[in-house]
Amino acid sequence: MDIKETLTKAILDAARAAIEAGELPAGELPEVVLEVPPEKAFGDFATNFAMQSARVFHKSPRQIAEVISARIAGDWLDHTQIAGPGFLNFYLKSNVLYDSFAQILAAGEAFGQLPKKDAGRIQVEYVSANPTGPLHVGHGRGAAAGSALVNLLRAAGYDVESEYYINDAGNQMSILAASVNARYLELLGKEVTFPENGYHGADIIDTAKRIIQKDGDKYLALSEEERLEIFKDLAYKEKLALLKEDLEAFHVTFDNWFSERTLHPDAIRAAVEKLKQNGNIYEKDGALWLKSTAYGDDKDRVVIRDNGVPTYLAADIAYHDNKYARGFERLINIWGADHHGYVCRVKAAMSALGHDAERLTVLLLQMVALYRDGELVKMSKRTGQSVTLNELMEEVGTDAARYFFLMRSLDSQLDFDLDLAKKKSNDNPVYYIQYAHARIMSIFRQAEEAGLKLSAKPVLSLLTDASEVELIKKIEEYPEEIDRAASDYAPQRIARYAYDIAALFHSFYNKCRIMGTEPQLAEARLALVTVTAHVIRHSLGILGVSAPEHM
Structure with a gap:
């Protein structure tokens, strides 16, 4: 019930x-x-x-x-x-609470997994950073949010597919090649002018060094055009591999990696042709323009420049057209807040193509501000550039980084306290939750040593202390919390719920002994901590945070 x-x-x-x-x-x-x-x-x-x-x-x-x-x-x-x-x-009536809790206990590991919903397939696309350098902490927040949202939707019974859109076409890849080429020539003692808009990160120098270590100076014999083409491919593959490596270390994987290159030229040409045929493209000053103002945008947008080169919007139109064609009922994109002006034009383009733009939801991710010793951290100590996700994981750990990213709603700025994230104390929320789970695992070990086991029907009505009743009530809210959090696209609700469950458990632990009490009461309390452990594990699992057995 x-x-x-x-x-x-x-x-x-x-x-x-x-x-x-x-x-x-x-x-x-x-x-x-x-x-x-x-x-x-x-x-x-x-x-x-x-x-x-x-x-x-x-x-x-x-x-x-x-x-x-x-x-x-x-x-x-x-x-x-x-x-x-x-x-x-x-x-x-007193029996109601216990009858309901008995059903939860009987559900075991299935508790928290809601029945399948007949709501169509959902796609969540997130991170999608250019493969031109390491992920920074802003990407990290998007990675934590996207992967937790996917986990949450699946727990709520939705059919979900995750996707990373690889921006591997366009000018940024040419800039990457030119930057690596400049560092390559410098390392070989050649005088070179570094590209004005080039990538200055230390990782570009590392890439050039690896090329020299493997192949020496053999590319000097090639024309610059040939060298740039080779370096573009080498650097792209290396950057993408490192990006995937960082994401996996951050407990993030994708069902699908979609390459922008596959849209050029055919998919873009087909999307533009479709817009021409339905009267939503016109020519002006040699360029092709989308009539986006007819669908709520503040001005019309160029999709094909006067030199015949597609704009970024053209590729995004073809990409989202492809998403609709794949049959997703709902599309969820997680973008940085700096893309807020882009939302309307993409939705306008989808409407112009005849799609239902309401099926596309864009969640905007606000900035992350790192603080150490109360001072704002702007740059990496190692490189002088933005702090990378890898550096953050090295400093505070993956679990703390993910939980801190997920504590606040996506649309609020996050002040990330590095010192707090590293603390091994109850002041640190992720430590506080994980410690609750480790404490329960310790109880299980003590119970096993004492020969205390759960029977088929423990007498749950013996759980009458206020701390026990409050913990049971909070546990019973869990399915509803998952459903509501999923409906609101709000993984931060699960982060808060996990903390609340941990707080109620610690309160119970401090008031109610398990070992050394009357056997039936000890068994009932063992049943309560068994379900509590599962709920903590399950909620942390949604967040992509581990539930340690020892701390």
Whole structure:
């Protein structure tokens, strides 16, 4: 029995019955929001439904609460109480909580995995950084957010595919080749002018050194055009391999890697031709323009320049057209906040192609600010450039980096405290959660040594301490939390939930002994920590954070 689901249905059924009986006027019912009161005296659950529906029914909240309360009954309900301006408090029969928890215990490892949803396939595209250098901390936040969102949606029962769009065509690849070529020539003692817009990172020098170590100066004999073509391919393959290596170390993998090169020229030409045929492309000053203002953009956009070269938008149009063609019901892109102006033009292009632009959602990721000793960290100590994701993992660890990235919503700026992330204390939220799991693993080892095992039917009704009841209630909220977090694309909710579960467990641990208590009570408490351990592991798994057995 899902307690919240049962309560929600009972409230709505009571309201509808009252409308049918003429006790309340007809109207659209608001959403039922149930909360666990801060004190047991206010019941097991409370709702402000009567206050939310006052405008619908044109009655005072207390009058509405009285009407609804009189029509709610069930073998699960002890009594209701109307409090304050119109809160409706529910007091459940004691067996309800334990019956529900027994079902959770019986579900075992399946608890937290929601039933499959018939909602079509979803694609989540994220990171998609240019393969021209190492990932920085901004990419890291996107990587943590995207992979956690994919995990969350899958836990909620959705069919999800993750994708990385490799920007391996266009001018940035030529700049990469020119930068490597300049460093190559410098290392071989040649005078060279470094490209004005070239990549200055130390990784470019490393790439040039590796080329020399492997092949010496043999490329000097080639023309610059030939050398640039070779260096473009060598550098691209190396950068992409290192990028994948960093992502895997960060617990991020993709179902599909989509190369922009595959769009040139045929897919781009086909998309532009389709837009021509439906009247959404026109020629001006020798260039081809998209009529994006007809679909909500603030101005029309060039898709093919006057020299015949496609713009970045042209490739993005072809890429998103390809996504729709692959049959995804929903498309989710995670982009940096600096791309906010680009959202409207891509959506306009999809509408111009005849697609439903509402099926495309773009989540914008705000900046990350790193702090050490209270001071803003702007540059890497090692390279003088932006701090890389790899450096962050080396300093604070993958688990701390991922959790800290996921603590806040994507659309809020994140202040990342490096000192806090490294602390081995309860002040560090990820340490606090992981320590709860390690503590439970220690309990299991002690129980095994003492010969304490779970029977098929532990007496769960013995769990009457307030800390035990609150922990059970929080555990029972987990499926609903997953469903809501998935609907809102909000993995930060799971980060908060994991912390709350850990806090309730630590409180329980400090109040309630397991070993050395009466056998039936010890077994019931062992059942409680068994489910708690699973929920902590499962929630951390969604976040891509490990659940250690020893700390």
